[in-house]
Amino acid sequence: MNTVSSFVLGLLLAIGLAVAGYGVGRGFVEARALDRSVEVKGLAEREAPADTAIWPLQFVVAGDDLEALVRQIEGQREAVTAFLAARGFAPDEISVSSPSVLDRLAQAYSDPNVRFRYSVSQVVTVFTGKIDAVRSAGRELLELGKVGVVLNQENFEFRTQYLFNGLNEIKPAMIEEATRNGREVANRFAEDSESRLGKLKAARQGQFTIEDRDSNNPHIKKVRVVSTLEYYLID
Numbered sequence: 390m391n392t393v394s395s396f397v398l399g400l401l402l403a404i405g406l407a408v409a410g411y412g413v414g415r416g417f418v419e420a421r422a423l424d425r426s427v428e429v430k431g432l433a434e435r436e437a438p439a440d441t442a443i444w445p446l447q448f449v450v451a452g453d454d455l456e457a458l459v460r461q462i463e464g465q466r467e468a469v470t471a472f473l474a475a476r477g478f479a480p481d482e483i484s485v486s487s488p489s490v491l492d493r494l495a496q497a498y499s500d501p502n503v504r505f506r507y508s509v510s511q512v513v514t515v516f517t518g519k520i521d522a523v524r525s526a527g528r529e530l531l532e533l534g535k536v537g538v539v540l541n542q543e544n545f546e547f548r549t550q551y552l553f554n555g556l557n558e559i560k561p562a563m564i565e566e567a568t569r570n571g572r573e574v575a576n577r578f579a580e581d582s583e584s585r586l587g588k589l590k591a592a593r594q595g596q597f598t599i600e601d602r603d604s605n606n607p608h609i610k611k612v613r614v615v616s617t618l619e620y621y622l623i624d
Contacts, residue, residue, distance in 0.1 A: 425622040426590050427578050431571025432615050433563040439551035439608045442523040444515040447541040451505040455490070458509045462488055465538045469513045472533055476526045478515055486512040512547070520608050523549065553599055553610040563614050564594060571618040579622055587621030 446469055450461045466485060473483055491508040517523065527549065530540060541547060572586075579586040595615040602609040 428619045429571045429574040431567035433567035435612045437610050441552040443550040445547045447512045447547045449510040451508045453506045462509045482517040551608040567616040575620045584622040587623045591619040593617040
């Protein structure tokens with residue numbers, strides 16, 4: 390009796406282990422199948438016109454008579470502000486910095502061959518949303534040269550900046566476009582791998598970037614975002 394009971398108990402235990410092993414194995418296969426996924430990138434790009442311009446105009450005079458240079462720089466400032474006003478820029482769009490005076494002989498490492506002792510400069514800056522007016526006036530700067538105004542246009546610090554501040558208005562539509570493009574890519578991958586696309590497993594939105602479209606058209610911006618999407622694959 391004890392032998393029979395032991396045999397039956399052992400048989401039941403073996404069956405139980407086999408069933409449990411099957412269940413564990415099946416669960417592992419299902420988990421592995423569920424873990425099959427594809428990660429894709431979704432891209433959205435748009436061109437947008439700049440809505441703000443920062444236009445600094447630096448003018449410089451040099452000589453040995455500081456008092457005369459101060460009068461000269463004041464005259465050039467008046468000429469620059471008049472030039473801007475004539476082209477439609479309002480007083481609240483124009484700001485004027487304090488004059489900067491450089492005494493070359495007072496420098497620790499002055500050049501004995503320098504021609505003039507003093508250099509006086511000043512900056513007039515236009516901050517405006519009138520993009521077309523800035524570009525048009527920029528093509529007419531030779532008019533200032535005709536009245537003796539020498540502009541420093543080689544210094545990168547004084548280049549015209551064009552900004553785009555309307556990102557929040559186009560951001561939702563661009564995220565939607567990037568997500569849609571990413572799903573299309575994932576669908577093609579699933580078809581090529583003879584699978585079906587499942588639910589979205591994870592998503593990471595990339596940062597938006599705003600750059601000049603090209604070096605010749607800094608007033609036109611290229612807005613770009615890349616979203617990373619991961620989808621489950623179903624056999």
